[in-house]
Amino acid sequence: MADTLxxxxxxxxxxxxxxxxxxxxxxxxLAQRLKVARGTVLNRLRRLEHSGVISGYTVRLRPEAEPHRIRAWMGIVVEGSSTDAVLKALRGEPAIATLHSTNGRWDFMAELRADSLEAFDRALGRIRAIDGIANTETSILLSTHKV
Structure with missing residues (x-):
């Protein structure tokens, strides 16, 4: 897929x-907006899907559709050579919606989601208790703005 990108x-x-x-x-x-033939759009969509550039289609909900859903970003610092073990543990955490490895201050950035403050607090406790995590910092998302 890297070559395709x-x-x-x-x-x-x-x-x-x-x-x-x-x-x-x-x-x-799509063809009208791109000013190309329908067949061109179909061929490109098939190629992008087949090559894995497009891996699927999904539904995006407006934040107002889930007004009580709590979302947050968590920066995670891993101790020494514990990255693989920490990554395995984080992948099993149901409150983590997305997980990204990064450079700089944080080893990982995780998007957390919970249905209540109590559930959010429990998720934070589970994540912070994972062996190999040295430090975390969490910021609750208050609002989302379209770019």
Whole structure:
């Protein structure tokens, strides 16, 4: 897939941007917006899906649709050579929606989700108790803004 990512042209990138904005657009709508034939859009979609560049389609909910859902970012510092063990433990944590390895201050950034403050507190306790985690810092997301 790495080779495929480097071979994306402007039309591929525009198609992906349109899908990110609204993946329910019809092939005809996409073709019209890209000013290309429907067949071109279909072929590119098949190629992007087959190569794994597009790995799936999903539903994005507005934050207001889940008003009581708590979301947060957690920065995680790992002790010494515990990265593999910590990663394995984090992958099993149900409160973690996404997990990213990073450079700089944090070894991992995790997006946490919980249905209540109590559930959020329990998730924080479970994560902080994982052997090999040296430090964490968590920020609750208050609002989301479209870029």
């Amino acid at each position: 480097h071979k994306l042209d402007d039309t591929d990138r525009q198609l992906i941007a349109l899908l990110r904005d609204d993946a329910r657009q019809s092939v005809s709508q």
